[in-house]
Amino acid sequence: MLQVKTPEEVFRLIEMEFQPLTKQAETVSLSEALGCVLAENIVAAEYVPGFNRSTVDGYAVRASDTFGCSDAIPAILPVAGEIKMGEEAAVPLPRGTCFYVPTGGAIPEGADCVVMIEYTEDYGDGTIGISKPGTPGMNLIFRGDDVFPGKPLLKAGHVLAPQDIGALAAIGKTEIPVQKRLRIGVISTGDELVPPDQQPAPGQIRDVNGPLLSAVLREFGAEPVNYGIVVDDEALLQKKTELAAKECDAVILSGGSSVGVKDAACRIIESMGKLLLHGIAVKPGKPTILGKAGNKPLVGLPGHPVAAFFVTKLFILPLLAQLSGRENTVFPVSAELAENIGANHGRAQINACHLERKGEKLLAFPIHSKSGLITQLSGADGYFIIDRDCEGLPKGASIRIYQ
Amino acid sequence: MLQVKTPEEVFRLIEMEFQPLTKQAETVSLSEALGCVLAENIVAAEYVPGFNRSTVDGYAVRASDTFGCSDAIPAILPVAGEIKMGEEAAVPLPRGTCFYVPTGGAIPEGADCVVMIEYTEDYGDGTIGISKPGTPGMNLIFRGDDVFPGKPLLKAGHVLAPQDIGALAAIGKTEIPVQKRLRIGVISTGDELVPPDQQPAPGQIRDVNGPLLSAVLREFGAEPVNYGIVVDDEALLQKKTELAAKECDAVILSGGSSVGVKDAACRIIESMGKLLLHGIAVKPGKPTILGKAGNKPLVGLPGHPVAAFFVTKLFILPLLAQLSGRENTVFPVSAELAENIGANHGRAQINACHLERKGEKLLAFPIHSKSGLITQLSGADGYFIIDRDCEGLPKGASIRIYQ
Numbered sequence: 035m036l037q038v039k040t041p042e043e044v045f046r047l048i049e050m051e052f053q054p055l056t057k058q059a060e061t062v063s064l065s066e067a068l069g070c071v072l073a074e075n076i077v078a079a080e081y082v083p084g085f086n087r088s089t090v091d092g093y094a095v096r097a098s099d100t101f102g103c104s105d106a107i108p109a110i111l112p113v114a115g116e117i118k119m120g121e122e123a124a125v126p127l128p129r130g131t132c133f134y135v136p137t138g139g140a141i142p143e144g145a146d147c148v149v150m151i152e153y154t155e156d157y158g159d160g161t162i163g164i165s166k167p168g169t170p171g172m173n174l175i176f177r178g179d180d181v182f183p184g185k186p187l188l189k190a191g192h193v194l195a196p197q198d199i200g201a202l203a204a205i206g207k208t209e210i211p212v213q214k215r216l217r218i219g220v221i222s223t224g225d226e227l228v229p230p231d232q233q234p235a236p237g238q239i240r241d242v243n244g245p246l247l248s249a250v251l252r253e254f255g256a257e258p259v260n261y262g263i264v265v266d267d268e269a270l271l272q273k274k275t276e277l278a279a280k281e282c283d284a285v286i287l288s289g290g291s292s293v294g295v296k297d298a299a300c301r302i303i304e305s306m307g308k309l310l311l312h313g314i315a316v317k318p319g320k321p322t323i324l325g326k327a328g329n330k331p332l333v334g335l336p337g338h339p340v341a342a343f344f345v346t347k348l349f350i351l352p353l354l355a356q357l358s359g360r361e362n363t364v365f366p367v368s369a370e371l372a373e374n375i376g377a378n379h380g381r382a383q384i385n386a387c388h389l390e391r392k393g394e395k396l397l398a399f400p401i402h403s404k405s406g407l408i409t410q411l412s413g414a415d416g417y418f419i420i421d422r423d424c425e426g427l428p429k430g431a432s433i434r435i436y437q
Numbered sequence: 438m439l440q441v442k443t444p445e446e447v448f449r450l451i452e453m454e455f456q457p458l459t460k461q462a463e464t465v466s467l468s469e470a471l472g473c474v475l476a477e478n479i480v481a482a483e484y485v486p487g488f489n490r491s492t493v494d495g496y497a498v499r500a501s502d503t504f505g506c507s508d509a510i511p512a513i514l515p516v517a518g519e520i521k522m523g524e525e526a527a528v529p530l531p532r533g534t535c536f537y538v539p540t541g542g543a544i545p546e547g548a549d550c551v552v553m554i555e556y557t558e559d560y561g562d563g564t565i566g567i568s569k570p571g572t573p574g575m576n577l578i579f580r581g582d583d584v585f586p587g588k589p590l591l592k593a594g595h596v597l598a599p600q601d602i603g604a605l606a607a608i609g610k611t612e613i614p615v616q617k618r619l620r621i622g623v624i625s626t627g628d629e630l631v632p633p634d635q636q637p638a639p640g641q642i643r644d645v646n647g648p649l650l651s652a653v654l655r656e657f658g659a660e661p662v663n664y665g666i667v668v669d670d671e672a673l674l675q676k677k678t679e680l681a682a683k684e685c686d687a688v689i690l691s692g693g694s695s696v697g698v699k700d701a702a703c704r705i706i707e708s709m710g711k712l713l714l715h716g717i718a719v720k721p722g723k724p725t726i727l728g729k730a731g732n733k734p735l736v737g738l739p740g741h742p743v744a745a746f747f748v749t750k751l752f753i754l755p756l757l758a759q760l761s762g763r764e765n766t767v768f769p770v771s772a773e774l775a776e777n778i779g780a781n782h783g784r785a786q787i788n789a790c791h792l793e794r795k796g797e798k799l800l801a802f803p804i805h806s807k808s809g810l811i812t813q814l815s816g817a818d819g820y821f822i823i824d825r826d827c828e829g830l831p832k833g834a835s836i837r838i839y840q
Contacts, residue, residue, distance in 0.1 A: 068652045085639055120629035122639040140640040180810040196656055200649030200742050201815035203633040226523035230606040236488055236525040237543040246603030249471045253599055339603050368771035389768055407583040412604035
């Protein structure tokens, strides 16, 4: 008989038991790449910018030609040319002259800085007075300042954010190697369940976990594959679970509140591979089962939607991140607990909460409700965790809110 | 001539000048609704659960039939029936008897609590010994505890999270009225720009802002419409901007670093409606233009990708949220500044940063780089803002990180 494990033990178990999948990468266009997981390291192959570039409107000069100038005694330099946007200077900058250059324009060869137009005066006779000395490198971005060949830009496993899309555009990477989305089979079990679009008869309820878990998976970037509702029939459940395991990278069963179904899920997982975990010391979420068929996780979640939700967020998404070799950094929000909250379970306690800003403070109001009410989650701004050896937290305690 | 405005003034300006659009709603299925903006308030029309429901495996009883029982003197009740999952009791609970009921099962009429199976003993003769007295309501969820007809569930303008999808499933709402996505025209201007998939000639650079801003808009839930790169030709730019304004809900121009193009963008906006803003006191991002044609925002962003990115996140997304009447609550992460940082610009300063957890502390490392380098953003974990009247922040200062 497997013992109930603490969250830390579960994380270690996941780390030990599952290897990153070697999934086929696919190539998507830049406009489809947002939120995808990079399948390869991205290393720059060229210089960005490809030329020395002005960051201001002004005159490109040799700094040494302006040394010692001032308002009283400007350096007077003939204008030898004008740089147009998108073009380079036809000739290098002759000594003792200047070129007009717009913001973003290419600096002519020989120039080593740009004097802002505010510090110049056009005398109208083809010469410019410069009243502030330049220093080499002033108001310039040098060729390759942003990117140079061989510069590592992004790592395999990185989830592409908008700013990464910009960086990929800058280096001309428009076909992006990304990992195929994980396919996760979702099965709801229970004689009492009807699909959400049906009217439940007395004693029946609608399947919440199917749509809920699919949405959590979709938000994470995985592809939920819905195998519908399976009644409490072990042979049928086994068949469905085996089908899902064949077609997907992982299978999540949920429901089966009754003892018989829980036992059935354990037997099915054991018959398909190995049962790793039977019970996590968290509230809600204790009756969680985890096993594997080869390297494919087989998860049995509690039937209560709130428990199924929290267990998925806390344990299953990190497991899937590990499976796909993707980064999974989460930065929780710090908030101040707005009221005392008790906990005395010998299990880590997960609480949904509302957040409210009051001046400089961010206050967290725990949502109190009976077990299993889905609406306690809907509209919540996040959740926090009370350690299992903690008997509660006082009003004003600093807590971390996960979203 | 319009004056440079502070961020607070810009937010007030946006609030005053733009009204929520009356966009057509559309109906999507539950599986497509994640991330969509609700077009109507959602009010429950029925009870969830629809029956009194057990939260444990055990025996449904009248609490009064168990008062005073104990380990030594159990209450002995005949088993009058068994509830099956998904069914209701055929008859009410006869006085002085009990019904077996599984977790999630329907409580028979007459029963007012459930005694957990752990506190019972099956004598094998059709009677059950109960060693712990029940109290009314114990181990039950009453009909409508979660939802009842008329209960407001979610508000118009709410962005649907996974837990909301679960709540909608619970009440049988599978056709969801959502707002059509905002269509935002994106135009990049500049003679120096080539599309990202082309090799730039000397003096040219790839268009970063087009893909970057499209990704920011997509992440926000809007639909970017790409009008490509327009060279520095006022008539052409006017034509494109007018076309985009006709086809979209807002238009974002970016680029035009040269003075001529900036002036052209101002003239175009004035010719199409009203110029509202010319310059924001932020660094980077000062040369931002905002106007409107009717109620359609016309935005002119700086050409530097970093500036364009920050201005979009800070000002344009809140503007679009207001336009679509959607909530736009952001809870920043609190972090500790890992090093001193200077600021002396008379403008609010926006800094990208890396975050790193060190024990209990979350440290923010500012990313230092020259203006305009896109790779300073790529891989950043967020950004923070230094107020314009602040000369810098010391190492250890508590700052808010936006993502």
